[in-house]
Amino acid sequence: MTGQWKNGRDVVREGSFFRDISNPRINHVRNAYTGTSDNGGVHSNSALVSYPFYLMYSRYGFSRNVLAALWYKSMRTGRYYAESSLQDVRVALIRAAKKLGMSSQQKNNIRQAFNDVGITQINGNIHGIVTDRDAGTPIQGATVLLTKENGTGTRIGFETRFDGSYSFDVEYGRYIVTVSKDNYITFKAMREIEEGDYGDFANELNVALVKEGKGNISGTAYDATTGNTLSNVTVRLREDWSVADPYARTITTQTNANGFYSMTSVDAGYYTIEASLTHYADAFIETTIAPGRNTVNNIVLSPETSGDVYRVTLQWGANPRDLDSHLIGKLPNGTNFHVYYPSSSRRVYYNGKYVAILDHDDTQGNGFETTTFSMQPGDTFKYYVHWYAGDGTWSGSNAVVNLYKGTNLIGTYPVPSVNQHGNTAGRYWHVFELTNGLDPIVRGSSSIRTTAPTLD
Numbered sequence: 020m021t022g023q024w025k026n027g028r029d030v031v032r033e034g035s036f037f038r039d040i041s042n043p044r045i046n047h048v049r050n051a052y053t054g055t056s057d058n059g060g061v062h063s064n065s066a067l068v069s070y071p072f073y074l075m076y077s078r079y080g081f082s083r084n085v086l087a088a089l090w091y092k093s094m095r096t097g098r099y100y101a102e103s104s105l106q107d108v109r110v111a112l113i114r115a116a117k118k119l120g121m122s123s124q125q126k127n128n129i130r131q132a133f134n135d136v137g138i139t140q141i142n143g144n145i146h147g148i149v150t151d152r153d154a155g156t157p158i159q160g161a162t163v164l165l166t167k168e169n170g171t172g173t174r175i176g177f178e179t180r181f182d183g184s185y186s187f188d189v190e191y192g193r194y195i196v197t198v199s200k201d202n203y204i205t206f207k208a209m210r211e212i213e214e215g216d217y218g219d220f221a222n223e224l225n226v227a228l229v230k231e232g233k234g235n236i237s238g239t240a241y242d243a244t245t246g247n248t249l250s251n252v253t254v255r256l257r258e259d260w261s262v263a264d265p266y267a268r269t270i271t272t273q274t275n276a277n278g279f280y281s282m283t284s285v286d287a288g289y290y291t292i293e294a295s296l297t298h299y300a301d302a303f304i305e306t307t308i309a310p311g312r313n314t315v316n317n318i319v320l321s322p323e324t325s326g327d328v329y330r331v332t333l334q335w336g337a338n339p340r341d342l343d344s345h346l347i348g349k350l351p352n353g354t355n356f357h358v359y360y361p362s363s364s365r366r367v368y369y370n371g372k373y374v375a376i377l378d379h380d381d382t383q384g385n386g387f388e389t390t391t392f393s394m395q396p397g398d399t400f401k402y403y404v405h406w407y408a409g410d411g412t413w414s415g416s417n418a419v420v421n422l423y424k425g426t427n428l429i430g431t432y433p434v435p436s437v438n439q440h441g442n443t444a445g446r447y448w449h450v451f452e453l454t455n456g457l458d459p460i461v462r463g464s465s466s467i468r469t470t471a472p473t474l475d
């Protein structure tokens with residue numbers, strides 16, 4: 020590409036071309052073709068997507084190679100379908116830039132190129148329910164505030180509704196979410212909201228407020244695959260949920276020879292547990308210490324694996340007694356596999372190599388289950404959790420699923436906020452489906468249903 024931006028110049032007569040990408044007739048949404056010919060002018064209106072490419076090159080200093088990588092990535096990870104809008108392209112490119120590790124400046128330049136043609140930003144959504152941790156009842160009239168993390172202003176407030184719910188549509192950014200209410204300790208968490216975080220991508224943050232007092236926290240650290248306890252794990256309790264505050268109060272301890280740690284008489288509040296041990300992926304757990312109670316947070320650490328191995332861990336609280344991990348997919352010969360607890364179904368091999376192994380399962384409360392698997396390009400696997408037995412509710416299970424690729428944590432899925440027993444709400448938690456490629460595409464459809472997912 021040496022400044023040649025004329026589409027089709029080699030296939031039509033000398034000196035002619037179809038469209039000049041550097042100077043298209045349709046260069047802004049306001050002069051888009053809106054008639055019915057050519058299926059709504061798909062060819063001439065396509066300039067609204069190709070012109071930002073040119074602007075990123077000519078106006079915002081992206082190299083052609085970077086743009087090629089960006090567009091390619093967006094095609095692989097974007098949510099494109101027949102009804103995709105121009106804004107979906109913008110959202111897909113920003114998501115791709117994020118996956119490529121581009122800087123904020125580069126992402127802003129992408130946004131600017133789309134603004135230049137009139138494809139403006141769309142908001143993302145965050146919503147949740149605020150409850151009293153002790154009583155489990157919704158809190159009406161709690162103040163939920165969203166403040167841009169860099170402190171440059173955007174500050175949006177909301178009072179929770181009668182059912183404790185709140186919902187915001189906000190522009191992209193990293194936000195500090197605070198939830199306050201008289202007589203309760205103020206809650207604080209960092210959440211990143213990206214453009215187009217709607218539907219399956221919407222952010223859910225449920226908050227159970229506690230009152231002042233002292234509580235204890237304890238737990239045991241385990242190897243995710245062997246189930247053995249781990250000693251000398253560094254366990255750091257850090258104030259607030261995932262807020263990058265260098266002045267946050269921290270308390271640090273280590274697990275003993277039995278893998279056990281405990282901290283007593285800790286101020287009630289909201290904390291992030293950061294656990295680390297050499298040759299294991301770091302683990303992060305957002306937790307709450309309630310006054311007069313002992314909070315149990317076991318720590319499940321995933322041993323290092325090679326970069327193309329996936330591992331999924333499921334952890335849950337005292338109730339229900341027994342949740343089960345299920346992984347389904349197709350083998351290269353077209354037959355289906357299903358990896359779960361029966362001894363004959365714990366391992367699947369293909370051509371002498373393993374596809375998936377249920378490394379660890381539990382049948383009692385405060386358990387964890389681990390499945391390790393490898394995928395071929397283009398494979399799609401689905402992961403779900405079955406409520407096998409026990410009391411309580413889905414929300415009260417405190418279940419969380421973590422997905423690793425190598426030592427990178429690529430997804431965390433808290434259980435959906437369904438305040439019902441599995442018998443009432445459904446016994447199947449559809450957690451995610453994963454399509455393997457240069458970049459894995461994970462859809463966190465996360466919902467409770469009455470039937471298990473099936474393979475297409």
Ligand SMILES: [Ca+2]
Nearest residue numbers: 342343381382
């Ligand atoms: Ca189980």
